[in-house]
Amino acid sequence: MRAPSNLTFDRRDFLRGATALTAAGVSGLATAQQPGQPNADNAVSLSQLHAPTEAPEKTPGPFEAPDQRIGFAVVGLGHLTLNQILPAMAKSKYCKPVALVSGSPEKARKMAAQYGIRPEAIYDYASYDRLARNPEVKVIYIVLPNSMHAEFVIRGARAGKHILCEKPMATSAADCERMIAACKAADVKLMIAYRQQYEPMNRALGKMIREGKLGSLRTIIASNTQDQGDPTQWRQNRKLGGGGCLPDVGIYCLNAARFLSGEEPTEVFGATWQPTDDPRFKEVEASCTFTLRFPSGLLATCSSGYAGHRSQFLRLECADGWAELNPAFGYTGLKLRSSRLVDGHETIMEPKIEEQDQFALEMDHMALCVMQNTNPHTPGEEGLHDQRLVEAIYESARTGRSVKVPPPPAPTRGPELPPKS
Numbered sequence: 001m002r003a004p005s006n007l008t009f010d011r012r013d014f015l016r017g018a019t020a021l022t023a024a025g026v027s028g029l030a031t032a033q034q035p036g037q038p039n040a041d042n043a044v045s046l047s048q049l050h051a052p053t054e055a056p057e058k059t060p061g062p063f064e065a066p067d068q069r070i071g072f073a074v075v076g077l078g079h080l081t082l083n084q085i086l087p088a089m090a091k092s093k094y095c096k097p098v099a100l101v102s103g104s105p106e107k108a109r110k111m112a113a114q115y116g117i118r119p120e121a122i123y124d125y126a127s128y129d130r131l132a133r134n135p136e137v138k139v140i141y142i143v144l145p146n147s148m149h150a151e152f153v154i155r156g157a158r159a160g161k162h163i164l165c166e167k168p169m170a171t172s173a174a175d176c177e178r179m180i181a182a183c184k185a186a187d188v189k190l191m192i193a194y195r196q197q198y199e200p201m202n203r204a205l206g207k208m209i210r211e212g213k214l215g216s217l218r219t220i221i222a223s224n225t226q227d228q229g230d231p232t233q234w235r236q237n238r239k240l241g242g243g244g245c246l247p248d249v250g251i252y253c254l255n256a257a258r259f260l261s262g263e264e265p266t267e268v269f270g271a272t273w274q275p276t277d278d279p280r281f282k283e284v285e286a287s288c289t290f291t292l293r294f295p296s297g298l299l300a301t302c303s304s305g306y307a308g309h310r311s312q313f314l315r316l317e318c319a320d321g322w323a324e325l326n327p328a329f330g331y332t333g334l335k336l337r338s339s340r341l342v343d344g345h346e347t348i349m350e351p352k353i354e355e356q357d358q359f360a361l362e363m364d365h366m367a368l369c370v371m372q373n374t375n376p377h378t379p380g381e382e383g384l385h386d387q388r389l390v391e392a393i394y395e396s397a398r399t400g401r402s403v404k405v406p407p408p409p410a411p412t413r414g415p416e417l418p419p420k421s
Helices: 011-024 079-089 105-115 128-133 146-158 173-186 200-210 245-261 358-372 380-399
Strands: 070-075 095-101 139-142 162-165 190-192 217-227 267-273 287-293 299-305 307-318 321-325 336-342 345-349
Touching: 070 079, 070 358, 079 095, 079 105, 079 358, 095 105, 095 128, 095 358, 128 146, 139 146, 139 358, 146 162, 146 173, 162 358, 173 190, 173 380, 190 358, 190 380, 200 245, 200 307, 200 321, 200 336, 217 245, 245 287, 245 299, 245 307, 245 380, 267 380, 287 380, 299 307
Parallel strands: 070 095, 070 139, 139 162, 162 190, 217 299
Antiparallel strands: 217 307, 267 287, 287 299, 307 321, 321 336, 336 345
């Protein structure tokens, strides 16, 4: 509505009025919230300032009100939790941290103060089962050394809480099966934190392949290497880690080959290298290379390492073009490129895809699954099959022979991302 000509408004008057309307809860575009759906009343629309030739602006959100968000208990306050997971809570739409479990009371107290968590919602590993009596906690996020996943997932399920567990799922397929069985018996959801399956560039790459934009997929080449430091950290301990670079960083290459191709490998061949003169690798391999053979004839050649400068890339070679993420697998900075023949010219395309916090995306997915009572996209069965493949790769490395792998008895992935409004 145009203001009468005898009235004038400055920016301060306008903002003061807008603030009053917001405080009063006025929203001409609000819609009723549906049961089990995020609150659409919180959505805000802004007019577009630019011409149709420009990319439209995106207003963040809608974000769920704090009292409607799904409460998470985070178990383990190591690097990943402090540097990625807890900060991502501030970027999430549907989650909030409401409890911490740690073996360090001082660290837990400091982090609770930073994130507004009540002091009485701090637990140690012995009192972990008391989470059952905390109604704020709906989901437990397990961020512990790999060998501890099974115990704390099973105990969390018995406490009646839904579970989000870091990858790799466990250190043995038998433990993965126990975790799945415990969550089914307790009628709680189990999701494995394969963040790359929720990341926008990975999803765009998968869509490109599924829609045949580059022709039939022929070859996958992937590498994930980093130079480990402290030889005393738990990842260098075979019992705690279940292996070295393969289950930690190599699993990204393995899982990407599976979810991007949409196939399951039928045969694997692996080789490992464990230097004898490096104290970091007394128990675990420094590098692992492996090849996956798929039913279509597709081959995936993957490498992972703990003793080389950081190198992360993923390349898909197809009949009519190629696509790559370089770098790939990292928390930030991913870049997607593809190439194919256009009007007789080889054309490189670099889509501008907004980077989003991968941890916020995966946690929001879990929260929506709880809100809407849907199964996670990456359930326990996804982690179980990766673990079976990891064990087959290690067997191949020990024997020097390829190992046949039976397909999973049922699809390992749940539905795609549930609708957000």
